[in-house]
Amino acid sequence: MTQYSALFSPFTLNGLEIPNRIVMAPMTRSHSPGGHPTEDVAAYYRRRTEGGVGLIITEGTTIDHPSASMDPNIPDFHTPEALAGWKRVADEVHDAGGLIMPQLWHTGSMRRDGTGLNPEASTLSPSGLKYPGKEVGEAMTKQDITDIADAFAKGTVAAREAGFDGAQFHGAHGYLIDTFFWEGTNIRDDEYGGILEERTAFAVEIIEKARAAVGKDFPLIIRLSQWKQQDFEHKMATDPDKLKAFLQPMVDAGIDCFDCSTRRFWEPEFEGSDLNFAGWTKKLMGLPTITVGSVGLTGEFVAGMGGESSEAAPIDGLIERLEREEFDLVGVGRALLTDAEWPNKIREGRFDELKAFEQAHMLSLS
Numbered sequence: 001m002t003q004y005s006a007l008f009s010p011f012t013l014n015g016l017e018i019p020n021r022i023v024m025a026p027m028t029r030s031h032s033p034g035g036h037p038t039e040d041v042a043a044y045y046r047r048r049t050e051g052g053v054g055l056i057i058t059e060g061t062t063i064d065h066p067s068a069s070m071d072p073n074i075p076d077f078h079t080p081e082a083l084a085g086w087k088r089v090a091d092e093v094h095d096a097g098g099l100i101m102p103q104l105w106h107t108g109s110m111r112r113d114g115t116g117l118n119p120e121a122s123t124l125s126p127s128g129l130k131y132p133g134k135e136v137g138e139a140m141t142k143q144d145i146t147d148i149a150d151a152f153a154k155g156t157v158a159a160r161e162a163g164f165d166g167a168q169f170h171g172a173h174g175y176l177i178d179t180f181f182w183e184g185t186n187i188r189d190d191e192y193g194g195i196l197e198e199r200t201a202f203a204v205e206i207i208e209k210a211r212a213a214v215g216k217d218f219p220l221i222i223r224l225s226q227w228k229q230q231d232f233e234h235k236m237a238t239d240p241d242k243l244k245a246f247l248q249p250m251v252d253a254g255i256d257c258f259d260c261s262t263r264r265f266w267e268p269e270f271e272g273s274d275l276n277f278a279g280w281t282k283k284l285m286g287l288p289t290i291t292v293g294s295v296g297l298t299g300e301f302v303a304g305m306g307g308e309s310s311e312a313a314p315i316d317g318l319i320e321r322l323e324r325e326e327f328d329l330v331g332v333g334r335a336l337l338t339d340a341e342w343p344n345k346i347r348e349g350r351f352d353e354l355k356a357f358e359q360a361h362m363l364s365l366s
Helices: 039-050 080-095 142-161 176-181 196-214 240-253 277-285 301-305 316-323 334-338 342-347
Strands: 011-013 016-018 022-024 055-062 100-105 129-131 167-171 220-225 257-261 289-292 329-332
Touching: 039 055, 039 080, 055 080, 080 100, 100 142, 142 167, 142 196, 167 176, 167 196, 176 196, 176 220, 196 220, 196 240, 220 277, 240 277, 257 277, 257 329, 277 289, 334 342
Parallel strands: 022 055, 022 329, 055 100, 100 167, 167 220, 220 257, 257 289, 289 329
Antiparallel strands: 011 016
């Protein structure tokens, strides 16, 4: 067995037997014309399964709401044509022995007016803000909130009917769910605003509706981040007590796992402890967590998008944290984008065969 045996041990998530701890992190590709994933998309995910990934979380797929999409080449997860394409993706991954979940997404105020699959739709955000003081689009009505929560639940049902193994909600990186969390973009004075734990009400509604629609045995994950595309250094929860208060309502609503997005997995979340975001989340809530952030690379991805190069980096520190059970699963992004065989090469000790990691083009913050 490889020296990294902890990375290749099985893990069970709400009854789902995952063969190893490597999760393919969601990465937007814009390779689905008209929102419909093609055979090439199915082949792309199958290659990662054959390369040794334990669980795939797809690129962001937009829910059934006119303002959800910001690019007509980003796949949707609601039209008959798109769902037929996604079923083909799931079938290919399963045929190769893998597991796969869609990431369900509403882009919110990161969308520019006049873009996406419905360019005539108005851009929406909780309070009509893209970031503090920057107005964009329209503030959401309560009917908008209900409709979008229902659309997330509808997407979860569609995932189960298409044969997927669970579903993830994108609640990070300054997209719609995340702008409800952020005090700078949610200044509502109704039940969807307030202090941090009260600003989880929209996410809680989504989770509760999805859970009611698919039952208790379908794994549900939510992706979270303290940082925002609009503010890389932001922290909503500045200490463990605030983080626990933030997470508890989502646990009570029925979420199974937190995908804890950071830019660098090795950075501590709070002073006085080496635990990262995923480590603190697991310690506080006792639920499974996914760590992610520049795994296998020297540089973080936002800088990479700006032209900075990254090189392959040792993962010994990651393995030590995994062995200490600080977190349960490891999200790998750019390394898998560059080399679909990355997991097999790590497992088999084929380090001399690992390709040089170059900046991955066509990469966004999904």
